Amino acid sequence: MSLPTSLKLPIYGMACKGCASKLQTELNAITKVNAKVDFASESAEIVIEDSSDYDATLKSVVILIEQKGYKTTPPSQQDTVNNNLPAQEKSSKDKSPASSQVQTQELLVEGASCASCVNKIEKALNDLPDVQQAQMNFALRTLTVTGDVSEDIIIKTVQSAGYNAKSTDNASDEQLLDEKEEAEQKYYQKLMTQMKFGLGLGVPLMVYGLMGGPMTVNSTMDRAVWLLIGLVCAAVMYFAGKHFYIGAWRSFVNHNANMDTLIALGTGTAWLYSMVVVIYPLALPEMARHVYFEATAMIIGLINLGLALEVKARGRTSEAIQRLIGLQPKTARVIRDGKDIDINIDQVLLNDLVRVRPGERIPVDGKVDEGKTTIDESMLTGEPMPVKKSIGDEIVAGTINKSGSIIFRATRVGKDTALAQIINMVKRAQNSKPPIGRLADIISAYFVPTIMIISITSALIWLNFGPDPSVAFAVVSATTVLIIACPCALGLATPMSVMVGVGKAAEVGVLIRNGEALQSASKITAMVLDKTGTITLGKPKVTDVHSVNSMVDDQILQLVASLEIASEHPLAQAIVESANEKGLSTDKVEHFNAITGQGVEGVVLDKRLFFGNYKLMSEQGINVNKESLDISQKMASEAKTPMFFAIDGELAAIIAVSDPIKEDSISAIKRLQKNGIRVIMLTGDNQATAKAVAQKVGITEFFAEVLPEEKSQKVAELQAQGEIVGMTGDGINDAPALALANVGFAIGTGTDVAIESSDITLMRGSLHGLADAIAVSKATLSNIKQNLFGAFIYNVAGVPFAAGILFPFFGLLLSPVIAGAAMALSSLTVVSNANRLRLFKAQDH
Amino acid sequence: MLIINFVGIVLIAFIVWWFWLYSPNNKQKKLANNIGDEVNIMVQDGVYQPSNIILKANTPSVIKFIRKDPSPCAATLIFPDFEISDELPLNKTTEISLPPMEKGKYVFHCSMQMYKGYLVVE
Numbered sequence: 019m020s021l022p023t024s025l026k027l028p029i030y031g032m033a034c035k036g037c038a039s040k041l042q043t044e045l046n047a048i049t050k051v052n053a054k055v056d057f058a059s060e061s062a063e064i065v066i067e068d069s070s071d072y073d074a075t076l077k078s079v080v081i082l083i084e085q086k087g088y089k090t091t092p093p094s095q096q097d098t099v100n101n102n103l104p105a106q107e108k109s110s111k112d113k114s115p116a117s118s119q120v121q122t123q124e125l126l127v128e129g130a131s132c133a134s135c136v137n138k139i140e141k142a143l144n145d146l147p148d149v150q151q152a153q154m155n156f157a158l159r160t161l162t163v164t165g166d167v168s169e170d171i172i173i174k175t176v177q178s179a180g181y182n183a184k185s186t187d188n189a190s191d192e193q194l195l196d197e198k199e200e201a202e203q204k205y206y207q208k209l210m211t212q213m214k215f216g217l218g219l220g221v222p223l224m225v226y227g228l229m230g231g232p233m234t235v236n237s238t239m240d241r242a243v244w245l246l247i248g249l250v251c252a253a254v255m256y257f258a259g260k261h262f263y264i265g266a267w268r269s270f271v272n273h274n275a276n277m278d279t280l281i282a283l284g285t286g287t288a289w290l291y292s293m294v295v296v297i298y299p300l301a302l303p304e305m306a307r308h309v310y311f312e313a314t315a316m317i318i319g320l321i322n323l324g325l326a327l328e329v330k331a332r333g334r335t336s337e338a339i340q341r342l343i344g345l346q347p348k349t350a351r352v353i354r355d356g357k358d359i360d361i362n363i364d365q366v367l368l369n370d371l372v373r374v375r376p377g378e379r380i381p382v383d384g385k386v387d388e389g390k391t392t393i394d395e396s397m398l399t400g401e402p403m404p405v406k407k408s409i410g411d412e413i414v415a416g417t418i419n420k421s422g423s424i425i426f427r428a429t430r431v432g433k434d435t436a437l438a439q440i441i442n443m444v445k446r447a448q449n450s451k452p453p454i455g456r457l458a459d460i461i462s463a464y465f466v467p468t469i470m471i472i473s474i475t476s477a478l479i480w481l482n483f484g485p486d487p488s489v490a491f492a493v494v495s496a497t498t499v500l501i502i503a504c505p506c507a508l509g510l511a512t513p514m515s516v517m518v519g520v521g522k523a524a525e526v527g528v529l530i531r532n533g534e535a536l537q538s539a540s541k542i543t544a545m546v547l548d549k550t551g552t553i554t555l556g557k558p559k560v561t562d563v564h565s566v567n568s569m570v571d572d573q574i575l576q577l578v579a580s581l582e583i584a585s586e587h588p589l590a591q592a593i594v595e596s597a598n599e600k601g602l603s604t605d606k607v608e609h610f611n612a613i614t615g616q617g618v619e620g621v622v623l624d625k626r627l628f629f630g631n632y633k634l635m636s637e638q639g640i641n642v643n644k645e646s647l648d649i650s651q652k653m654a655s656e657a658k659t660p661m662f663f664a665i666d667g668e669l670a671a672i673i674a675v676s677d678p679i680k681e682d683s684i685s686a687i688k689r690l691q692k693n694g695i696r697v698i699m700l701t702g703d704n705q706a707t708a709k710a711v712a713q714k715v716g717i718t719e720f721f722a723e724v725l726p727e728e729k730s731q732k733v734a735e736l737q738a739q740g741e742i743v744g745m746t747g748d749g750i751n752d753a754p755a756l757a758l759a760n761v762g763f764a765i766g767t768g769t770d771v772a773i774e775s776s777d778i779t780l781m782r783g784s785l786h787g788l789a790d791a792i793a794v795s796k797a798t799l800s801n802i803k804q805n806l807f808g809a810f811i812y813n814v815a816g817v818p819f820a821a822g823i824l825f826p827f828f829g830l831l832l833s834p835v836i837a838g839a840a841m842a843l844s845s846l847t848v849v850s851n852a853n854r855l856r857l858f859k860a861q862d863h
Numbered sequence: 864m865l866i867i868n869f870v871g872i873v874l875i876a877f878i879v880w881w882f883w884l885y886s887p888n889n890k891q892k893k894l895a896n897n898i899g900d901e902v903n904i905m906v907q908d909g910v911y912q913p914s915n916i917i918l919k920a921n922t923p924s925v926i927k928f929i930r931k932d933p934s935p936c937a938a939t940l941i942f943p944d945f946e947i948s949d950e951l952p953l954n955k956t957t958e959i960s961l962p963p964m965e966k967g968k969y970v971f972h973c974s975m976q977m978y979k980g981y982l983v984v985e
Binding site for chain 2: 035059197265269273276277325450459467509
């Protein structure tokens with residue numbers, strides 16, 4: 019007897035776990051078959067114990083599956099031979115297992131630098147008993163392994179050989195997007211076909227009714243005709259509305275109720291009542307012998323139409339993310355073994371050298387290794403001016419190389435690139451919900467059963483108190499209540515607007531972390547701006563060196579730079595840079611000490627040096643005469659930061675450092691103030707400098723001489739005054755203040771998005787990003803409110819109307835067909851209103 | 864009329880019990896999966912199947928979602944308690960990694976809460 023052979027068959031059409039277990043029992047009844055049917059994965063593991071009877075047994079298995087009403091795809095003859103032959107017949111290497119799941123996998127190898135590495139890796143894998151063949155493409159650094167072996171084992175084997183392997187991301191974002199679009203298109207077409215079925219029957223029937231045709235059963239002939247129409251209607255319900263009924267039933271057994279439940283119940287009630295009229299007309303009073311087949315067919319047609327249009331409209335809500343995904347090139351030109359080769363983007367490895375020509379997109383993140391160029395980063399940062407890049411500068415995937423040809427070294431690839439992270443962050447934020455949506459969520463949870471109860475209550479009221487034919491009125495009102503109620507409009511109200519709003523923000527270089535941040539940003543009443551790096555460029559420069567004694571400027575700079583070289587403070591760096599620019603060398607510093615909030619001290623060339631603010635001088639007992647003080651105050655009034663330099667207890671110089679204000683800070687601050695936001699500046703600078711900078715940019719409130727740890731205290735003080743505080747900083751020194759603020763804004767340096775402590779990241783340095791973020795948030799929130807209001811009002815007004823509340827006063831009762839149209843329109847209106855946000859434009863600046 | 868009214872009230876009571884008050888007993892929960900099983904959830908015909916998942920407390924878990932439902936509603940999956948949200952591509956398996964959880968019941972749903980399931984952590 020031959021060895022057992024196993025295979026996996028897909029099984030389509032199982033409705034429940036019970037079906038799976040029943041099928042399993044019956045398959046196991048086949049001789050020499052051992053089957054395990056899995057409902058969740060819709061598949062069956064079949065072991066045929068004697069492979070000499072393989073074909074006949076497999077045929078029996080397939081026939082049995084089909085007899086039971088399920089579908090399967092048996093493996094092709096070729097596959098069967100390749101995948102399922104017993105071990106001894108399979109390969110001369112005698113490596114195939116008896117029960118094989120032979121598959122071919124492709125992995126990427128890192129660290130292989132020569133042909134001998136290839137041999138080593140291939141040998142290590144080929145030595146595994148379950149591997150039939152392992153082959154490596156050295157140029158592409160890809161490894162193809164055929165055999166019954168898991169990816170984990172392959173990776174571990176490659177690692178034990180001294181290299182690294184990782185799986186290729188076969189499904190890129192772009193592929194997933196294409197597949198999604200294709201699936202949506204198919205779904206759209208299916209819905210449109212179903213709509214045609216529904217309206218194909220419903221419209222002629224309704225026109226007949228409107229033209230005065232009797233929709234009642236009065237004779238045997240009427241019964242025969244309406245029975246035929248009823249059966250055609252049942253067929254339409256099956257072909258065009260099956261999904262509603264299956265969905266409703268599945269939800270019901272899961273103790274859940276949704277839109278399908280309402281549609282199924284509504285159309286089902288109308289059809290059943292009409293069939294009762296046709297089959298047992300005598301069971302009902304004469305006036306109540308009215309049929310509603312046209313309503314059933316029309317509702318199914320209209321709701322399918324609504325769903326189809328909604329699918330189209332929804333597609334547009336994810337435009338922003340599609341645009342971001344589209345920024346990623348598909349291929350990269352890497353230099354391996356001295357040759358340029360074009361490879362798929364997912365095959366680029368860390369440290370690969372990548373060549374990019376003018377006009378091409380940067381494929382992965384990296385550092386320029388050769389050449390210089392300008393890069394257009396506007397698609398990520400919103401910054402319109404191209405940025406100059408030369409050796410050592412960082413460049414990011416998705417941006418466009420404008421002028422020169424460069425070679426760069428890949429530093430982040432695949433899911434680690436800034437672009438991939440931005441896409442991820444936007445996707446995550448798009449699916450998160452702001453608190454405003456919570457009420458709708460709570461209502462949604464109770465909505466459908468409540469409507470069902472209202473529908474029954476309405477029918478009972480009509481039956482008890484309604485005029486004749488009360489039973490017909492009861493059916494109409496019950497059906498109309500079920501159909502008009504729209505949980506979808508309520509459920510879609512918030513997520514659709516968040517989807518468009520977050521995407522819109524990303525388009526202008528504003529990354530919103532989640533729905534809560536989006537909502538809070540729309541309510542900000544006070545905005546705290548850290549001066550350095552936020553209002554100013556964060557790149558201070560030495561502007562004045564005023565010698566108090568006989569020393570020349572260069573001597574002073576040389577000594578101060580020697581002292582400051584050990585400090586990481588931005589002002590210290592400005593002085594060191596200034597000395598470097600002048601070609602001044604630095605001397606060794608000893609006994610260096612940074613005095614928080616004051617400055618630094620140290621010994622250079624046996625001279626005891628102090629460099630810092632006025633407080634440092636006074637605490638050290640160094641005399642600053644009136645003339646020097648006046649000079650320093652004049653510097654401060656010009657928005658410069660004056661610092662005092664003392665040698666061996668004597669004041670030697672005053673050095674002024676100025677951090678230039680960003681070009682558009684003034685206009686951005688004006689925009690914030692115009693929106694009624696109280697703008698406050700925070701700085702560690704002295705009072706006079708802070709005042710001068712504040713005046714320059716049009717800020718009236720500022721906190722000066724604030725130590726880093728005091729920043730969050732200031733935020734708390736403002737919150738105690740009842741303000742909703744936004745805090746803007748660089749995300750490093752300001753982390754506690756950013757976290758404490760109602761909304762923390764981190765100003766990104768270019769495209770660095772790894773700023774975890776902020777709620778909103780501005781990818782470009784401009785403060786206009788703040789105003790844009792707030793404007794987008796406000797627009798999104800107001801869009802959500804419109805949607806929620808519309809959805810609430812629609813349901814609150816529509817349901818009583820459908821139940822017949824106007825009937826006693828005006829004799830008005832809504833038709834179920836109108837209810838169907840209204841329901842289809844309501845969710846479409848919500849999605850379309852959300853789509854209006856796509857047209858939102860942040861104010862020109 | 865009395866009978867009709869009675870039937871109506873019974874129907875209302877049934878709706879309240881079936882959709883709001885019902886809580887699955889242990890036997891029904893066990894139909895879903897055993898602790899430690901690989902959990903596969905089919906997203907089809909408007910529901911998550913199974914919709915009650917038993918997971919072990921304080922242990923990270925992975926759940927595989929297979930979406931067969933073409934409706935765009937089914938595309939988004941949200942675990943609000945863990946701030947997890949993901950897109951489920953059609954006819955593909957999506958793995959969701961969940962952090963270690965304390966004992967309790969956690970909901971997961973689509974963006975509109977029409978599809979709903981529960982993680983029962985024991």
